[in-house]
Amino acid sequence: MSFLTRLIRPCVHQAQRSLVASQLPRHSVPVSQTLSRLYSSDDGLVKVEKDKGYAVLSMNRAPVNSLNTEFLQELKAAIDELEEDHHMQGLIITSACPKIFSAGLDITEMYQAPPESTDRFWRSLQDFWLTLYNSRLATVAAVTGHSPAGGCAIAMSCDHRIMADGPFTMGLNEVHLGIVAPFWFKDTMQNTIGQRETERALGLGLLYKPDEALRVGLVDEVVPLENVVDRAREEIQKWIKIPGIARMASKRMIREHTLTKLLDTREADIDMFTSFIQTAPVQKHLGRYLENLKKK
Amino acid sequence: MSFLTRLIRPCVHQAQRSLVASQLPRHSVPVSQTLSRLYSSDDGLVKVEKDKGYAVLSMNRAPVNSLNTEFLQELKAAIDELEEDHHMQGLIITSACPKIFSAGLDITEMYQAPPESTDRFWRSLQDFWLTLYNSRLATVAAVTGHSPAGGCAIAMSCDHRIMADGPFTMGLNEVHLGIVAPFWFKDTMQNTIGQRETERALGLGLLYKPDEALRVGLVDEVVPLENVVDRAREEIQKWIKIPGIARMASKRMIREHTLTKLLDTREADIDMFTSFIQTAPVQKHLGRYLENLKKK
Amino acid sequence: MSFLTRLIRPCVHQAQRSLVASQLPRHSVPVSQTLSRLYSSDDGLVKVEKDKGYAVLSMNRAPVNSLNTEFLQELKAAIDELEEDHHMQGLIITSACPKIFSAGLDITEMYQAPPESTDRFWRSLQDFWLTLYNSRLATVAAVTGHSPAGGCAIAMSCDHRIMADGPFTMGLNEVHLGIVAPFWFKDTMQNTIGQRETERALGLGLLYKPDEALRVGLVDEVVPLENVVDRAREEIQKWIKIPGIARMASKRMIREHTLTKLLDTREADIDMFTSFIQTAPVQKHLGRYLENLKKK
Numbered sequence: 077m078s079f080l081t082r083l084i085r086p087c088v089h090q091a092q093r094s095l096v097a098s099q100l101p102r103h104s105v106p107v108s109q110t111l112s113r114l115y116s117s118d119d120g121l122v123k124v125e126k127d128k129g130y131a132v133l134s135m136n137r138a139p140v141n142s143l144n145t146e147f148l149q150e151l152k153a154a155i156d157e158l159e160e161d162h163h164m165q166g167l168i169i170t171s172a173c174p175k176i177f178s179a180g181l182d183i184t185e186m187y188q189a190p191p192e193s194t195d196r197f198w199r200s201l202q203d204f205w206l207t208l209y210n211s212r213l214a215t216v217a218a219v220t221g222h223s224p225a226g227g228c229a230i231a232m233s234c235d236h237r238i239m240a241d242g243p244f245t246m247g248l249n250e251v252h253l254g255i256v257a258p259f260w261f262k263d264t265m266q267n268t269i270g271q272r273e274t275e276r277a278l279g280l281g282l283l284y285k286p287d288e289a290l291r292v293g294l295v296d297e298v299v300p301l302e303n304v305v306d307r308a309r310e311e312i313q314k315w316i317k318i319p320g321i322a323r324m325a326s327k328r329m330i331r332e333h334t335l336t337k338l339l340d341t342r343e344a345d346i347d348m349f350t351s352f353i354q355t356a357p358v359q360k361h362l363g364r365y366l367e368n369l370k371k372k
Numbered sequence: 373m374s375f376l377t378r379l380i381r382p383c384v385h386q387a388q389r390s391l392v393a394s395q396l397p398r399h400s401v402p403v404s405q406t407l408s409r410l411y412s413s414d415d416g417l418v419k420v421e422k423d424k425g426y427a428v429l430s431m432n433r434a435p436v437n438s439l440n441t442e443f444l445q446e447l448k449a450a451i452d453e454l455e456e457d458h459h460m461q462g463l464i465i466t467s468a469c470p471k472i473f474s475a476g477l478d479i480t481e482m483y484q485a486p487p488e489s490t491d492r493f494w495r496s497l498q499d500f501w502l503t504l505y506n507s508r509l510a511t512v513a514a515v516t517g518h519s520p521a522g523g524c525a526i527a528m529s530c531d532h533r534i535m536a537d538g539p540f541t542m543g544l545n546e547v548h549l550g551i552v553a554p555f556w557f558k559d560t561m562q563n564t565i566g567q568r569e570t571e572r573a574l575g576l577g578l579l580y581k582p583d584e585a586l587r588v589g590l591v592d593e594v595v596p597l598e599n600v601v602d603r604a605r606e607e608i609q610k611w612i613k614i615p616g617i618a619r620m621a622s623k624r625m626i627r628e629h630t631l632t633k634l635l636d637t638r639e640a641d642i643d644m645f646t647s648f649i650q651t652a653p654v655q656k657h658l659g660r661y662l663e664n665l666k667k668k
Numbered sequence: 669m670s671f672l673t674r675l676i677r678p679c680v681h682q683a684q685r686s687l688v689a690s691q692l693p694r695h696s697v698p699v700s701q702t703l704s705r706l707y708s709s710d711d712g713l714v715k716v717e718k719d720k721g722y723a724v725l726s727m728n729r730a731p732v733n734s735l736n737t738e739f740l741q742e743l744k745a746a747i748d749e750l751e752e753d754h755h756m757q758g759l760i761i762t763s764a765c766p767k768i769f770s771a772g773l774d775i776t777e778m779y780q781a782p783p784e785s786t787d788r789f790w791r792s793l794q795d796f797w798l799t800l801y802n803s804r805l806a807t808v809a810a811v812t813g814h815s816p817a818g819g820c821a822i823a824m825s826c827d828h829r830i831m832a833d834g835p836f837t838m839g840l841n842e843v844h845l846g847i848v849a850p851f852w853f854k855d856t857m858q859n860t861i862g863q864r865e866t867e868r869a870l871g872l873g874l875l876y877k878p879d880e881a882l883r884v885g886l887v888d889e890v891v892p893l894e895n896v897v898d899r900a901r902e903e904i905q906k907w908i909k910i911p912g913i914a915r916m917a918s919k920r921m922i923r924e925h926t927l928t929k930l931l932d933t934r935e936a937d938i939d940m941f942t943s944f945i946q947t948a949p950v951q952k953h954l955g956r957y958l959e960n961l962k963k964k
Contacts, residue, residue: 254615256622267863271563278622319846326848326870550911552918567859574918
């Protein structure tokens with residue numbers, strides 16, 4: 077109940093997980109498969125490079141890092157692995173795809189998909205977000221390109237955001253597709269830029285240019301593209317110097333309410349997504365959108 | 373429970389209301405009376421002019437648009453009418469009275485008034501605010517003059533605020549009258565300018581000049597008086613282009629918590645207002661205030 | 669339940685307390701003892717100087733106003749006394765120690781201390797904060813020097829903050845000691861500077877310089893050291909002119925949620941603090957810190 081329960085509970089839990097991690101198989105993704113992918117630097121969806129005290133995770137699902145079920149599960153698994161490595165205190169998330177951080181949710185997972193599949197997709201998105209937003213690691217987003225919708229949500233869920241200057245934008249623009257960002261994306265945005273700007277951002281589906289993103293607080297810094305990752309490496313040093321348990325406890329104390337809101341309603345949230353996404357007007361919107369993409 | 377329930381429920385509800393709107397009489401204000409007033413442009417309290425996709429509602433209760441029970445009911449009825457017109461996606465709220473947007477609550481409804489009357493007054497204020505703050509329409513306040521107390525609350529409840537430059541002020545200044553803004557005005561302000569500035573604003577009963585209002589985020593733009601309504605017409609175009617159901621669902625997802633707080637306690641809120649307003653010190657304050665007004 | 673219940677209840681309560689104040693002894697600190705301390709200007713921990721409508725309270729526990737149980741109880745008692753004096757509408761809190769507002773919690777109360785003692789310490793801290801954050805008095809912090817941890821919490825709990833320019837800092841830096849600010853310090857900071865900046869501030873244990881504190885909203889003004897108290901006397905005039913009951917009711921309406929969160933869980937909060945503070949890693953951190961202090 078108090079901040080101290082919250083502080084101690086996760087640590088114990090963390091320790092228990094570490095102890096058993098080598099003995100037990102994972103539920104969602106088998107360890108062997110995860111590990112092989114994690115360190116195959118050429119064809120893996122997720123590249124992880126470990127440095128002293130922190131890792132750089134590069135999203136690598138060409139061409140635009142769109143988030144499908146498999147990719148989301150690999151991203152979550154990669155963070156889980158890093159959290160179990162007690163040498164790791166920090167995580168930089170960036171992109172291996174030029175000019176794009178992530179285009180957000182993969183529309184093909186929602187268009188003409190059977191309920192079992194959309195259900196699994198949404199659950200994977202929840203799992204990934206819960207893991208990232210609650211991570212014991214200090215997290216820095218190195219946003220090296222466009223970052224709409226789910227891409228924006230990834231950046232907002234980190235502890236610090238550095239965006240590349242240039243013709244890039246970031247925002248929760250779901251409304252233009254006739255759909256609505258999940259409430260936990262909305263909450264994450266509200267925690268970042270406040271309620272009033274979130275109303276504007278969601279209502280108009282705003283995509284912020286770097287200087288606008290900086291002005292409203294959607295990102296913390298804007299630097300030239302070629303410096304983004306280096307700046308992130310510098311920034312993460314500040315965070316990983318802080319005593320890890322206290323830093324993690326402070327973060328969870330602040331984010332707990334937002335995390336709990338989803339944890340308490342996640343099955344209902346999945347059911348609703350699954351029924352909503354199959355309604356005729358939404359399918360029509362998505363179909364038209366995919367049609368336009370193909371023409372480009 | 374999830375954002376999707378919230379998204380779908382209001383749409384269904386909206387559709388049902390539309391279907392039955394022509395068959396059933398309203399409870400609070402008979403349709404016939406409302407309609408006749410709505411379109412009588414000279415002597416009506418509320419003037420509504422429809423344009424393509426949106427309407428301009430002008431408050432027209434001379435001299436200062438003070439909000440009494442009748443006026444509040446007409447304002448609510450006018451918004452209800454527009455919401456039932458499926459050609460309408462946007463609403464601009466402005467004033468037909470020179471130099472004033474609205475002076476806020478009509479003190480004569482609170483001074484030496486019988487309980488049934490203050491009860492009905494407060495319920496009408498709640499009804500109007502619940503309708504405006506939850507409106508499916510995109511709403512822009514064209515603040516063409518002073519906007520204290522309830523006038524400020526109307527502006528803050530819109531999606532966007534444009535204020536006239538000049539010797540005008542806006543704020544929740546109730547404290548100077550020895551009374552306290554209702555908690556839902558406070559919540560609306562907090563949603564607009566954040567908690568810290570709201571503490572200052574309410575504690576000192578601050579009336580912000582246009583540039584101050586802009587700086588703290590109480591308004592989104594300040595333009596010359598003669599351009600306020602034109603700018604509002606321009607701004608509303610951006611909002612009504614967004615797919616209406618998704619835009620409405622985004623807005624309600626964000627505002628739901630604030631709306632629910634009042635919906636869950638409105639009878640108690642009315643009871644308390646009615647008993648509070650009749651206490652001797654409050655009546656004395658109000659009497660003195662009315663006395664001063666007459667002298668001017 | 670409604671804002672009006674909240675408004676009326678505290679006033680009645682206040683009146684009742686005033687009526688019985690002269691007949692009943694206090695629980696925590698006997699009135700006689702408190703009074704003698706309050707007005708002994710040389711050796712008292714808390715100096716109180718009354719002016720017209722307000723008082724200036726100077727923290728006077730040399731060398732750095734560190735908050736131990738006795739000092740916290742005296743601070744609370746001094747505020748209680750002022751609240752019962754109906755001539756008093758405002759309170760300026762400042763420091764009698766040069767270059768420091770308050771260094772925060774006294775580490776010696778936490779290091780190698782028996783549970784009964786840490787329990788009493790934490791309860792005193794809660795009591796003091798609940799009294800200050802909920803005070804019917806308008807409160808202005810005249811921050812005449814460093815203000816880390818608990819010192820920052822005192823300043824943030826006032827209605828207005830004026831900080832001295834110079835080589836001083838303010839912030840919740842507990843994380844550097846391997847501990848975590850209590851959730852009610854976190855809430856108070858969030859109410860002051862918003863959630864995003866609070867995440868940075870707590871996660872990195874930031875100590876803000878005067879200009880940075882001003883930029884993020886942690887203080888309202890920065891003035892030369894020699895002017896801080898005079899500016900506070902000027903500022904308090906604005907607040908004490910506002911009708912007192914309405915001003916108090918506005919403040920409580922806004923702060924109630926934060927106060928209630930602690931009131932509802934304070935025993936659990938004490939238990940957790942007491943068990944947490946006795947864990948080996950925390951004691952080790954505190955011991956090392958005290959060792960370093962002695963070397964200086």
